[in-house]
Amino acid sequence: MTTRIDRVFAAAKADNRALLAAYIMGGDPDLATGQAIMNALPQAGADIIELGLPFSDPMADGVAIQMGGQRALKAGQTLRGVLGMVEEFRRKDETTPIVLMGYYNPIYIFGVDKFLATARDAGVDGLIIVDLPAEEDAELCIPALKSGLNFIRLTTPTTDDARLPTVLENTSGFVYYVSMNGTTGAVIKSRAAVGESVQRIKAHTELPVVVGFGIKTADDAAEMGRHADGIAVGTVIVDAVAKSLVDGKATDRTVGAVRDLVADLAAGLKRARA
Amino acid sequence: MDGTNSLRNGPDENGRFGHYGGRFVAETLMPLILDLEKEYRAARIDPAYQAELKDLAIHYTGRPSPLYYAERLTQHLGGAKVWFKREELNHTGSHKINNCLGQILLAKRMGKTRIIAETGAGQHGVATATVCAKFDLPCTIFMGATDVERQMPNVLRMKMLGAEVRPVTAGAGTLKDAMNEALRDWVTNVDSTYYLIGTAAGPHPYPEMVRDFQSVIGTELKEQFREREGKLPDAVVACVGGGSNAIGTFHAFLDDPEVAIYGAEAGGHGIDIENGHAASMTGGRPGVLHGNRTYLLQDADGQILEGHSISAGLDYPGVGPEHSYLHDTKRVTYVPITDDEALEAFQLCTKMEGIIPALESAHGLAQVIKLAPTMSSDQSVVLCLSGRGDKDVESVGKYLGLLK
Numbered sequence: 150m151t152t153r154i155d156r157v158f159a160a161a162k163a164d165n166r167a168l169l170a171a172y173i174m175g176g177d178p179d180l181a182t183g184q185a186i187m188n189a190l191p192q193a194g195a196d197i198i199e200l201g202l203p204f205s206d207p208m209a210d211g212v213a214i215q216m217g218g219q220r221a222l223k224a225g226q227t228l229r230g231v232l233g234m235v236e237e238f239r240r241k242d243e244t245t246p247i248v249l250m251g252y253y254n255p256i257y258i259f260g261v262d263k264f265l266a267t268a269r270d271a272g273v274d275g276l277i278i279v280d281l282p283a284e285e286d287a288e289l290c291i292p293a294l295k296s297g298l299n300f301i302r303l304t305t306p307t308t309d310d311a312r313l314p315t316v317l318e319n320t321s322g323f324v325y326y327v328s329m330n331g332t333t334g335a336v337i338k339s340r341a342a343v344g345e346s347v348q349r350i351k352a353h354t355e356l357p358v359v360v361g362f363g364i365k366t367a368d369d370a371a372e373m374g375r376h377a378d379g380i381a382v383g384t385v386i387v388d389a390v391a392k393s394l395v396d397g398k399a400t401d402r403t404v405g406a407v408r409d410l411v412a413d414l415a416a417g418l419k420r421a422r423a
Numbered sequence: 424m425d426g427t428n429s430l431r432n433g434p435d436e437n438g439r440f441g442h443y444g445g446r447f448v449a450e451t452l453m454p455l456i457l458d459l460e461k462e463y464r465a466a467r468i469d470p471a472y473q474a475e476l477k478d479l480a481i482h483y484t485g486r487p488s489p490l491y492y493a494e495r496l497t498q499h500l501g502g503a504k505v506w507f508k509r510e511e512l513n514h515t516g517s518h519k520i521n522n523c524l525g526q527i528l529l530a531k532r533m534g535k536t537r538i539i540a541e542t543g544a545g546q547h548g549v550a551t552a553t554v555c556a557k558f559d560l561p562c563t564i565f566m567g568a569t570d571v572e573r574q575m576p577n578v579l580r581m582k583m584l585g586a587e588v589r590p591v592t593a594g595a596g597t598l599k600d601a602m603n604e605a606l607r608d609w610v611t612n613v614d615s616t617y618y619l620i621g622t623a624a625g626p627h628p629y630p631e632m633v634r635d636f637q638s639v640i641g642t643e644l645k646e647q648f649r650e651r652e653g654k655l656p657d658a659v660v661a662c663v664g665g666g667s668n669a670i671g672t673f674h675a676f677l678d679d680p681e682v683a684i685y686g687a688e689a690g691g692h693g694i695d696i697e698n699g700h701a702a703s704m705t706g707g708r709p710g711v712l713h714g715n716r717t718y719l720l721q722d723a724d725g726q727i728l729e730g731h732s733i734s735a736g737l738d739y740p741g742v743g744p745e746h747s748y749l750h751d752t753k754r755v756t757y758v759p760i761t762d763d764e765a766l767e768a769f770q771l772c773t774k775m776e777g778i779i780p781a782l783e784s785a786h787g788l789a790q791v792i793k794l795a796p797t798m799s800s801d802q803s804v805v806l807c808l809s810g811r812g813d814k815d816v817e818s819v820g821k822y823l824g825l826l827k
Binding site for chain 1: 445449
C-alpha cells in the first residue's frame, strides 16, 4: 500500500529534486489565518506540511517557534483544534501529506487511542513527537504504526552508528535528520558535515532522509537539497508570520508573506540539482 | 537487602517507578543520558569515588547534620516531640549540596568542562556555583526572572562564586521556565556540558541519582534517632517541590510501615484556585514534562500551568516521579500547605527556636504544626529542615509589612 508520503517522495525523485517539508504552527497567529496559511502551502511549493502542535513548554524549540506556539495557544488553539485544521484542509486537498509535529503531553492527555483514531480519520499521515525517543516506543510509536500512521523519528548528530539501528527500527515514512545539536532555528556550523551524516544514515536505511533545523534561505535549501531527499523548514516561516503582524494581529500580508517565502525556498530546491 | 515487595527497589531498568518516570527526551539528549547512567553505575561501585564523596561530605559539607530536639515548639504544640534534621546547617545552607557534590564528581569523571543548572529559590544554584568554584569548572545557572527578583541574596552569592546567572523571561519566569532553558542549552552544548539537575525529577537516571545522593538525610536521621530514642520516629515530614529533600528523607523509611510519612506541597492561595498553587499531586494529574511522567499541573488540553507558591523553590508544576508513585501507592501522604500557613510556621520557628527556616521548609513545618498536637507525648515527628531562610528575609519582610 503506498501512502501519500511515499507518493510525494517518489514524485520528487522522478523530478530529480529534493522535496520541501514546510512547518507551520497550527493556529498561528489565529485560527482562521492559520488555516488560510495551511491551505496556501501546497500551491506555494510545499510537498509535505508539518503542522505544529502548540505546547506550553517546547523544550527543543528556539524562540521563534516558542512564540508561534504561544500565539496559537493565546488564540485558543487546542490539539482538537489542530486536528480540525487537518479535516478542513482535506476537504480540498487529498494528496499533500500532513505530519503533526509536537510534544507528547497534549496527546497523552487527549488519550492515545482516541487521538490516533481522530488523527487518522482527519487525514493525518504521520507524527513527529520530539520527546518520544525509541526507548519510549510503547507509548505512541507502536500504537501509531498499528493504526496506519507513520512515526517519523528524529536522528541527530549525537545518534552514532551503534545507536542508529535502535532509532531507525520503528521509524517509517521518512527519517528526519536534525542538522545540528541545538534547538530549532539555530545555525548550521558545517554544511559538509550534514551531507556526510545523510550518507551515514542512508547506509542504514532505505527510507528517504529529510534534513531540518537551521535551513533559512533559498541558498541553504539549494545546498541541503543536494544531499538529502528533502528539507524541512520551520523557523523562518514562523518568523515570517511574526513579522507580518501588527500589534500581534494578522494583516493582509500574513498569508502572502508565508506563500512568497515558501515559493522562494521551493525555487532554491529546484536549483539544487539543476 | 530489600525484599521483592520493597518500595525501595525502583526504578526499573527503564527508569520507571511503577507508571512514572521514564526517558521522555529529544533524541539529541538520549545518548547523553544513557552515557550518564552507565557512568553513574560505574561510579557507585567505585571505592575511590565513594571515598572522595564521603570525605567531602564530612569536611566540606559538615555532615552528619545534627538531629535537633525542638523543645519549645514541642511544648507549644502540646503533642508529639518535634525534631529537626538540620540540613540547613550544611555548607551553602541547604540539602542541595549533597547532590551537587555527588554530581560534580561524576561530571569530572566524565571529562565534562562546563556545568549548567536550573534553580528556583537559588539554593541549588548556589550549591552548584559552590562546587563549580571548588572544582574549577565554569557554570551557567538558569533562573526565572521572577525568582531572580525575589531571591536576590542568592543571585548575588552565585555571581560572587563565579557563576553566570541567566534570567529566563519565558512563561512566568519561574523554575519550570528555567528548566526548559537549561534543557535548550544542554541540547546545544552536548559535548562539553554536564547538566546538574537539582531535584529528583527529569529523565532517568536523574530521579534515581539525586535520590541516592540525598538519601544520606534519612539514613543519618534513622541512625541518630535510634541513638537518641532507641526506636524509629513515628512520623517524618518534608516539603515537596520537585521533592529532593523529601525523597532523601523518606527513602530510608519506606519499608518501615510503622513510620507515617508526610510530604508538604505548596498549596499557595489554596488548591481550589486554578493556577493559584503548586500542589501537583493533590491538585494535578499525571502527564509528561521535562523527561518524565509524573503528576503535573495542567489544563484540559495538556498545556502546563505555571502554578503559584510564595516559595520559589516549590513553585514548580511537577514533582519527582518517585513521589507520584508513593502518592498512588499511598505510602506517603501528600498534603497542601498554603502560603499563609507557611508564613505562620516561618515566624513560629524563628521566634520559638531561634532558627530562621527557608520558606520551603516552613511548608513542612506547617504540616508538623498540624500533626504534632494529634499525637501523644511519647511519640515523635521529625521534620527535614531542608534550608535556612536568610534568602527569604526580604520577601517575608515585605509580606509582613516590615519593609515599606
